[in-house]
Amino acid sequence: MKSRVRLHITRLPLLTWLGLPLLVLYLSVNYFLGESRNPDWVRADLPGNGTLPAEAAIPTPPPLQTTPVPWDRRGIVTIWFDDAWQTQYTISLPIMESFGFRGALAVPTLAINNENYMSWAQVRRMQFKGWEIASHTRNHICESAKFDEKTVDYELNGSYEDLRRQGIRADFFVSPCGIELPGIREIAKQHYLGLRTVEPGFTDLPPKDVYFINGFTLTNESTVGDIRTLLSETKASLKWLNIIFHSIDESGSKYSVTPDTFSAMLEEVRNSGLPVLVPSEVLSRIFK
Template identity: 25%
Template sequence: MRKLLVLLTGLALILTLGGFARADGFDRGLVTVTFDDGWTSQHTNALPILDKYGIPATMYIISGSINNQPAYMTQAQIQDFANRGHDIESHSVTHPHLRELSAAQLNVELTQSQATLRQLFGPKVATDFASPYAEYNDAVVAAIKRVYKTHRAFDDDGTDNSGFNTRANYNPYNLRVKFVESTTSTATVQGWINTAKADHAWLILAYHEIGENIGGDTYHTDTAALDAEMRAVKDSGLGVVTISQGAAEIAAQAAGN
């Protein structure tokens, strides 16, 4: 009997180490690739890489920048993403600091962005939102809930789960995210992927400019680095989903419990 117990204990340990979910994990690990703002370099430099590895992305678009500035995508370029199955989502009209707006101004940024994106790209887009500068408070989130199904927030809680969405911490209006910047190594991204796989967590990656740095800050990624990171995503064994797909999958799991 003792030998049997030892064997069963050892088998349980092997299965756990082999990738079965932790108690607070989802049914499987997920990874989502998102791009903010709608920079032209995302079409020029990122789209061919997404095509290469078959990665569906979520594009958070500043609606007021469409067709207005050469640094940002045109309607036709964003439509190119939509035609290839990528999600087109909202990132406000003018990319303001939402916490500094009046209630009326905030409502315009949320509703007009959605209305414009749906007018340009169809009634099924712009169901999800990401706050500019990753800034928000309770009033902002309450307003977002009246318009959108999810809100991508920020990795700022300082815990071991920072940046990873798990069954224990999941909130569709506080989706945790890992921002990939010029200082973020591919090895770091690979480590995040490994953690999501081991914990059956949902990893959301956020990119900005690709192969350019018009913004003059750290929010850009070399094209070669994006290629390596998308290859890592492709080879990860994780479920590669858009924001809307991930939220729907998790909602279905919750409904089944």
């Protein structure tokens, strides 16, 4: 009996050493699986991948949580990211956070969960971090000829409902490629506080028309000097500067900006001393 007890005791450390790697492996797998799931803060009533069944009642997401502050008669900057590219989450978001900035994300809803685009969990996480999510239609159709009355309804009302089904409140609409069509502004007025275009220019404060917000689209030819000039004009004119980014990467494509250039541009924004706000915050301050 004593010999068997001694044998059991001598084998215990060996079993422990064999078990530790298995325990570490188990915890690691669960950690990475957990990272791929929807974050803890996602609405508990969204089953599966977070999409409500078609027959379910559409929830009404709460308004963006902001602290109303009266406008101090300075120019204002809003930083936009159109199309929900994956690099906007993996690259832009961390850089923006390093500067203490929050931005606005324009989402074409049927692009989500596709290659090179964000997932719904990532879009919701950005909203949770204080970013504003805007509707950008369903399919991002840029050809005016493809829009008839039925398509306008499908793209605008449909994207609005898609976002609501994901528990996302969208108070702004962004027209794809800045197209202007009969019916778009009317539908936008039914659901949204404002509409942003890609028409170059500054927006007056208060805006003359909240359903025609101007913006400057940056390309692979845009420079830090261009941003510096825009910021100087914003300061002098006391207007609203909307800066529009697309992909942040090294691809060299027309609407891409490299991470280094992006960081340098944000440095200029910070050095300007101008407030950086999301669109709903701008309107809440101006019309308070």
